[in-house]
Amino acid sequence: MVGPGECSGNGEAGLPSRRQLLRRGAALALAVPSAALLEACGGSSPSTGAGSSPASLAGTAVMENYPDWMGAHVVQDFQKLHPGSVIKQVSNSSSSISGTVQQLKTGDFDFGLADVSATEQAVDIGLVQPLDWSKIPNIKYVAQSFRTAYPHGIPTDYGKIGIGYRPDLVGEKITSWHDVWRLAPKFSGKIVFIDLDRDCMGSTLKYLGYSGNSTVPSQLTACKNALIQIKPHLQAFLGVNYGQGLQDGSTVIAMDYDYDVALNQQKQPKIEWVFPSEGMVAYLEGWIAVKSSKVVPLIESFMNFALEPKQYADFVNTTGTAYVEPAATPFIGKSISGSTILRPGKAIANVEFEHYLGPATALWTQIWDEVKAA
Amino acid sequence: MQAATALRGRKADSGQAAGTGRRLGHLLVIPTAAWTLAFFVIPLVLITVFSFGTENLVTFNVNFGWTVSNYASFGSDLYLTTLLRSLALSLGTTTACALLGFPLAFFISRQRPRTQRVLLACVIVPFWTSFLVRTYSWVNLLQTDGPADRLAFGITGHHLQILYSPASIAIGMTYSYLPLMVLPIYVALERISPDLYAAAADLGARPWRQFRRVVFPLALPGLIAGIIIVGVPAMGEYVIPEILGGGKTLMIGNIIVGQYLDVGDYPFGSALAVSLMVILMAMLFALRRVQPVVEAR
DSSP states (O other), X not given: OOOTTSOBOBOOOSOOHHHHHHHHHHHHHHHHHHHHHHHHHTTXXXXXXXXXXXXXXXXXXXXXXXXXXXXXXXXXXXXXXXTTEEEEEEEOXXXXXXXXXXXXXXXXXXXXXXXXXXXXXXXXXXXXOOOOGGGXXXXXXXXXXXXXXXXXXXXXXXXXXXXXEOHHHHOSOOXXXXXXXXXXXXXXXXXEEESOHHHHHHHHHHHTTSOTTOOOHHHHHHHHHHHHHHGGGEEEEESSOTTTHHHHTSOSEEEEEHHHHHHHHHHOTTXXXXXXXXXXXXXXXXXXXXXTOXXXXXXXXXXXXXXXXXXXXXXXXXXXXXXXOGGGGGGSOHHHHTOTTTOOGGGGGGEEEOOOOTTHHHHHHHHHHHHHHO | OHHHHHHHHHHHHHHHHHHHHHHHHHHHXXXXXXXXXXXXXXXXXXXXXXXXXXXXXXXXXXXXXXXXXXXXXXXSHHHHHHHHHHHHHHHHHHHHHHHHHHHHHHHHHTSOHHHHHHHHHHHHGGGGSOHHHHHHXXXXXXXXXXXXXXHHHHHHSSOOOOTTSHHHHHHHHHHHHHHHHHHHHHHHHHTSOHHHHHHHHHTTOOHHHHIIIIIHHHHHHHHHHHHHHHHHHHHTOOHHHHHHSTTOSOOHHHHHHIIIIIIOOHHHHHHHHHHHHHHHHHHHHHHHHHHHXXXXX
């Protein structure tokens, strides 16, 4: 759970790469004004801050990361501060949970970006190097709720799955997932859902009153039936541009990510975002160190540097992601920190982060295939 | 005597040269053979070996216990239904490509050489742009208030509402695969001597009879090649259904990709891939047996 007023922004899940890159594109579009604002504030200059010392940390740390999922100046500034140190980023070919874990298992990486699900699986098979938190004092800037939810590394970003809709076209106020299912026959062909099992089935489980991480077969069967029930009324399960149709009204209701709704709202102010009363699922991702790494002190130092509020703001303004470090707010662009969609206040208490499903992952996939095949 | 010896010597030299030439010819095969071995045969063997294994989905450790359980799972309703759907869409796409491609190829083959080159370029040029861009462009064409929808609304007063349906998948697949059908048919048609048309006409055959008795039988090898070139990849297609089907029409290719990339279950994904391959091979062999019979008619 996330405390009120701790976070805002837009984000991304660690899932199939092409879809993800396109999603990132949308997030980046939102981030452009904020990056300009940060430049104006001079926020991208190197800063040592608490816990960063200019001691020698020669060596190369190879990071498994999404393309461009890094502050524009963070690596450069760190390497300048620590001559001889090199942070080499490698973009993985598959950013699904299983793909991420298998990449880390190869031994080719020293640390990497992973969501909670991938991290928990990596911990289960002994891939994750416990961190020396005394070397990462800047973790104090991260909201406690995120630290609790992401204990094996440093949390970096998160994103919620809620509802975007057009009240002017629907003609009534939507407040819950139940409203979506109730209104589906009336707006048949004008509703879109997210084409991702964890997010779509997780949201459907919330609609049914269950945990978004349920592994109970009967609950998953109920989830499948609910999705099959609404499927004839869906325009599509979309992997990109989920809420784009909200702009011209070809879509009136969308299961959507917070950042995507915020982006579309900039172009069509009639779009509204709903924190469903039954709750929301969200992804949370961060950086973890790999056990086989020979450069753990370098990784810890880099993690600490990246958590300095100005450096972290550089990451948020570059990527446009939801952020987990309230202390960075003054350095983050207003389009992100000032958005009511992205800055949910108390409503975020209803958020449930997606967790590793263990052997039930295969069951989820099978049920998702059955929904798609129905 | 000396002349005969010299002749034998020249023959021997000539034979040696021919042998050396043959050996050199064989050497030329080595790069292709090595490439095929490394990037086709070995991966194929690996996939087959994997398909009989099991995987711990937590640790991703594969146990090669030689089980057939992965193949048994393929018999479930979910996979069989999806396979049949893929087969139907593949057959539909191939048929549409043949019906559209044959007349087009015939038309091109009957033009002057220079016009033929221009028309062939028109068929091929779309391939110079990205496959994804071409596929996504259909989303814009078919979406509500898009050009196709506006045209339909103008004519019928009703919206088209075709995007994200099996029909839009069929349109996208037919568009993408059409050149693969046109080219082999064109090659077969282009080889037909104009004298044959003249001879058929002299013997009293009207145009339709000429086509039925002369053109079509001679173009059949090209048509069969086109059917194979279009039908096989269409069966495993997963990108077009994902983009134009709105994620609502599951194909066997989508399931295989999901098993490899999302679940990480390589043995089951391999079993599905091998099963699909076996089914396609059986169909190709059947086509191969039918081909001589059809050609003999």
